[in-house]
Amino acid sequence: MRKTTNLVKMPTSKFARIMCRKCRNEQVIFTKIATVVVCQKCGEEIARPGGGEAIVHGKVLEIFG
Numbered sequence: 001m002r003k004t005t006n007l008v009k010m011p012t013s014k015f016a017r018i019m020c021r022k023c024r025n026e027q028v029i030f031t032k033i034a035t036v037v038v039c040q041k042c043g044e045e046i047a048r049p050g051g052g053e054a055i056v057h058g059k060v061l062e063i064f065g
């Protein structure tokens, strides 16, 4: 008998495209982050972890994934 493996489906794993409110740089972040995410261009904080989902400080342009 062959043992079947069940693929574990990630619960609502999403990505969001955020625009930095300071320099308008667009950046894609994971919505379930564990650490603070800063803008790669200017260093402004754009998201921080908040009880499972990210608290976004920039402008959310798109959510996908």
Ligand SMILES: [Zn+2]
Pocket (backbone or CB within 6 Å): 020, 021, 022, 023, 024, 025, 039, 040, 041, 042, 043, 044
């Ligand atoms: Zn920025």
